[in-house]
Amino acid sequence: MRYCKKCTMPDTRPGITFDAEGVCSACRHYESRKNVDWDARFKEFEAYCDKYRGMNGPGGYDCAVAVSGGKDSHFQVWMLKEVMHMNPILFSVEDNFPMTQAGIHNLKNISEEFGCTIISCKPNIKVQKILMRKFFEKYGKPTWYVDRLIYTFPLHMAAKFNTPMLCYGENVSFEYGGNADKETYSAMGQIENGVAVGMPMEELLGDGVTENDLSLTLAPSAEERAKLDPFYMSYFVPWNSYKNYQIAKAHGFHDLTHEWDRTHHAENFDQIDSRAYLVHSWLKYPKFGHAAATDYTARYIRYGMMTREEAILQMNLLEHTFFAFRDEDNDGAFAVVYKRTDGGYGLIEDVA
Numbered sequence: 001m002r003y004c005k006k007c008t009m010p011d012t013r014p015g016i017t018f019d020a021e022g023v024c025s026a027c028r029h030y031e032s033r034k035n036v037d038w039d040a041r042f043k044e045f046e047a048y049c050d051k052y053r054g055m056n057g058p059g060g061y062d063c064a065v066a067v068s069g070g071k072d073s074h075f076q077v078w079m080l081k082e083v084m085h086m087n088p089i090l091f092s093v094e095d096n097f098p099m100t101q102a103g104i105h106n107l108k109n110i111s112e113e114f115g116c117t118i119i120s121c122k123p124n125i126k127v128q129k130i131l132m133r134k135f136f137e138k139y140g141k142p143t144w145y146v147d148r149l150i151y152t153f154p155l156h157m158a159a160k161f162n163t164p165m166l167c168y169g170e171n172v173s174f175e176y177g178g179n180a181d182k183e184t185y186s187a188m189g190q191i192e193n194g195v196a197v198g199m200p201m202e203e204l205l206g207d208g209v210t211e212n213d214l215s216l217t218l219a220p221s222a223e224e225r226a227k228l229d230p231f232y233m234s235y236f237v238p239w240n241s242y243k244n245y246q247i248a249k250a251h252g253f254h255d256l257t258h259e260w261d262r263t264h265h266a267e268n269f270d271q272i273d274s275r276a277y278l279v280h281s282w283l284k285y286p287k288f289g290h291a292a293a294t295d296y297t298a299r300y301i302r303y304g305m306m307t308r309e310e311a312i313l314q315m316n317l318l319e320h321t322f323f324a325f326r327d328e329d330n331d332g333a334f335a336v337v338y339k340r341t342d343g344g345y346g347l348i349e350d351v352a
Helices: 025-035 038-052 071-083 101-114 125-139 144-160 172-176 188-192 211-217 241-250 276-288 292-302 308-319
Strands: 063-067 088-093 118-121 166-168 322-327 333-339 345-349
Touching: 025 172, 025 292, 063 071, 063 144, 071 088, 071 101, 071 241, 088 101, 088 144, 101 118, 118 144, 125 144, 125 211, 144 166, 144 188, 144 211, 172 292, 241 292, 292 308
Parallel strands: 063 088, 063 166, 088 118
Antiparallel strands: 322 333, 333 345
């Protein structure tokens, strides 16, 4: 594994690229922000909103947001409702796993705080169980069915509600590295960004699953999609996960403080709605050699919140129970930092 010279991201992240200087595409894209005229971008956003504002008449919804109830969902709804004065309708997909207390609160809060209607999809549990096992055993992707619906359901609903302006948060490939990392406002291609790409129907059928069960996992027809204009909020405003969290918290968002200390994580506010999110984090390590702490320490470095050296220390402590190193402040002596059973850390030093 090679690691980015600027952040902590390894080259095993699917779709990420490294340049000749050993710097990952996510870091290079972040650096390029200084060349963006963000005032001009925001004027583009205003014009984009004006294009659809009031399109369905007085009281009608004029835009939509794909939400989970998380920090980024709060930020997006706040931006559209409170800053741009649009009238959004929200589309959400449940995962049928027990929600955290924070997750239950946050989904309710996003509706109550901003005065928005949420239409939620509760997936077919029978099909979900069958496909979870099949995709775990074959691809190591047990949550594919729900992940796919998260991408397709808002598109179907936006078409039904005649809200072409469908908001997504960040362009994941561009912000963090991936196989579709072109900077664009349009989220039309997001459905094929690698997170939950479509599967051949023959892969899905059988064991009690029929075509009728899978209609929502298919993207809308080309004719319907041509009427939509989905966009990435991250194109119009400088995207920052931590600042989104701060704005969300100011509007009633709850993190996992006092509820759950997720080991192997560098934060307590991202993807906290359901236990199912941890499945993704757990499977990252055997598949790609890194986990959630790597993702966030890489962001913290780009945001200027942490040095690379600090991030490497935190990443190693969070994603392993111990790690060995040479202590340059002690003439290169061998040392081991380990996690104690009480949750603290200990240090073993070579004193010979």
